[in-house]
Amino acid sequence: MNRRYIAERGAKKPSNDRQLHVDRNTTINEALDIFVRAKEAEGVRPGTVRNYRSVVRYLQDWLDNGSHFINDLTADMIREYINYLRNDRSLYEGDEIRQNNDKKLSVNTINIRIRTLRTMFKFLYNEGIIEANPMMNISQVKHDEHEEVPGLTDEQVDKILATYDDKQYAQWRDKTLVLLLLDSGLRINEALSLTEEQIDFRQLTLYVPSQIAKNRKQREIPLSREVAKRLRQLLDETQHYFGENSQVFMSAFGYDFTADAFRRRLNRLKSKLNLSRLHPHMFRHTFARNYILNGGDLFTLQRILDHAEINTTRKYVQMDNEHIRQQHNKFSPLRNIVKRNGIRI
Template sequence: MKRGFIGERNVKNSPTSPRTKNVNKRYTIDEALDVFIQSKEAEGLRPRSIENYREHTRHLMRYIDRDPFCIDELTSKLIREYISYLSKDRIAYEEFGNRARESKGLSPYTINLRLRSLKTMCAFWYEEGMLSSNPAEKVKKVKSDEVDEVPGLTDIEVERILNYYDERQFAQWRDKTLCLLLLDTGLRIEEAVSLTIDRINLRYCEINVPPNKAKNRKGREVPVSREVAKRLIKLQDESRLYFGECDEVFMNAYGDPYTAEAFRRRLNRMKKDLDIPRLHPHMFRHTFCRNYILNGGDLFTLQKIVDHADINTTRKYIQMDEEHIRQQHNKYSPIRKYLRNRKN
């Protein structure tokens, strides 16, 4: 891979004047991205996060449609025009042909994800002396009345999904087991598909998530129902019977480790069969968080289980539709106590 290098520069720091930078080299977007990625890889950023930066840069360059393009040509005006294009004219999945949607404009959540990546990269390039100013610094994220996070699945949708699988087929039995695991533990999909048999503790009904698999780099023990734990062990026994010695619980039909992307593709096909508007792995995690609270769990314990560094993130996951709100009100409304007292 071709690597970009940071040119020599003179940096002046003065308590009475702003810091100035002398940029002695122009960097194309590809060169600048290589420098940024190299730095993030050295910091130990996850491969999926690295790929997100690459993907978001590809979206930007598809809009700019000019090669070569140098990062010093980025301006606040250009970035805001790009955001306006994403909001009004961009067609979701346009590059995938048959997946393209008819409506124009991406969701504020998707736009803000791409903007956050661009702001992070621009800040890095400025701090490294590759830009004389940060063009994204004052660009604000898109405001919206919509909820940032996607909702979980309804009880009816969960029933339809679980009933969809034919457990006589290995792949469908495996996928149903994975769905049950996600609904039971709130694991991230990458944490779930990478599960190995040695990390299942049937005695204490726990699953160990080591630091190198956890998003926040902190290992944790996640409670799991005994029924699901036994199903995981049975699945691994089945895999060993077909494919020989292996540590992974989830395998594909060729005896290779199952991947999150393969599961996403299979969910997308199921979504069409069941006519469910949205269906992807993270929705199972949202469903677990919501149902955990509805069933009487507390927010702080939930935060530890799902490995959120900030409890505000946990709160965002707990989205309840009108039916859930009615059920909770009917169950916990304080007026019932007063009405009972009057009857007595």
């Protein structure tokens, strides 16, 4: 009789009791609903669920209809879809394009799609809903250079701010939002969810509760006096127009102002100013870069941005050649050497 060799006490008995209840008629939408229900039970946020559904919808658009069965998808089909995303896919409004502006999806965007599909298919395979995991050997897209998410130049910031008409409520609100993002580095959803209770106008701080923060950690963020003053004025106006329970940022019709609505307004502004790209997260990157350039330290910046890892914060601080030249002129050790030795140049 063959016996299994035991090398270590307490070793777990290998299990091959994966429960298979594969239904070959399970559609992609049905499988997605099962996955979403499981993730909602784990406590994932609504925004994450919307991302799951969007990524699967993009895949179904490529498949051309929603009637495909989940077990019909193969690794070869997934690779063909990735090649489509890399080379052929038409841009949707608000899509992030490659940095050289060649109207193709960025590698970062494609890899987000791949990671999401990998998570879903791993779950479906472990649950026995699919016979094989088509994402098992699918790698992320590689690229020669790290794709930087750029901030805005000082000139671009000035052009954007000069565009707004302070006499128009919606434009005054947008300008205040832009200034807040440039002053605090808030994520757009954190900024748009602000209420009066979250802002301390005396201490010049705002509070981001854990249920809103991406990393589920509450934090306080300092505010400049100028931005705090504008927030106070905007809050007074919104409460005057729409009632005392209004959030700081409201639409001109009295509804909560949404991130999608702000993105659409930025997209129109981008065309008006002939900018290659303009989206809310660029203000966060601009804040991070300028914070360091103005003498701030990386570890404090990590706390303000709510990053779990310092390497994430490093990626936010992208400097172009002009910034490097300015910093060199400001901090070059040669200046002290020349001054100390009385060298005339």
